Amino acid sequence: MLRISETQTAAFNAEARRQLTLQLSDDLTNRFPETFGFMEPVEVVEYVQRRIDFAISCDITRQDHIAELAMVEAMTDDDFTNLAEDHWAYDVLHSSRDAGRKITMLRAPLNDLEVDPEFEPSEFD
Numbered sequence: 245m246l247r248i249s250e251t252q253t254a255a256f257n258a259e260a261r262r263q264l265t266l267q268l269s270d271d272l273t274n275r276f277p278e279t280f281g282f283m284e285p286v287e288v289v290e291y292v293q294r295r296i297d298f299a300i301s302c303d304i305t306r307q308d309h310i311a312e313l314a315m316v317e318a319m320t321d322d323d324f325t326n327l328a329e330d331h332w333a334y335d336v337l338h339s340s341r342d343a344g345r346k347i348t349m350l351r352a353p354l355n356d357l358e359v360d361p362e363f364e365p366s367e368f369d
Contacts, residue, residue, distance in 0.1 A: 260307070261296065264296065264307050264310065264311070265289055265292050265293055265296065266289070267311075268292045268295075268296075268310070268311050268314055269285065269288045269289050269291075269292045271311070271315075272288060272291075272292065272314060272315075272318055273285075273288055275315070275318070276318045276319075279318060279321075280318075292314065294325055295310070295313065295314045295317065295324075295325065296310055298324060298325040299313050299314075302337045302338065302343075302346070303343060304343040304346060304347070305343065306343060309343045309344065309346075309347050312347045312351070313347060313350065316347070316350045316351055316354065319354055320333075320353070320354070324337060332353070333350055336349045336350055337350075
């Protein structure tokens with residue numbers, strides 16, 4: 245029987261997180277140059293790392309859900325990591341709903357926004 249040690253699992257998780265951080269940093273910079281284009285690459289990476297930590301604290305752990313959360317946050321120009329309790333997204337993010345439902349509910353207000361026809365989804369979509 246194949247046994248994977250905790251050290252191996254941690255190394256795998258660290259590499260997956262590193263790849264997600266780099267990919268999401270690139271995606272945000274390319275999709276939202278007006279917001280992220282002026283930032284140094286290391287600042288975008290730090291921004292993404294904070295979003296990943298926050299997503300995990302809200303029980304959002306799949307890479308595609310984390311990426312979607314970061315995109316919604318950028319599209320709404322909100323800082324989900326520092327929400328007042330009366331903010332429209334607070335109850336959604338801090339609820340016991342499953343992650344997919346949270347993302348669907350966070351995207352709902354964006355359904356009426358125009359989407360750039362040139363936009364191509366990342367590998368996480």
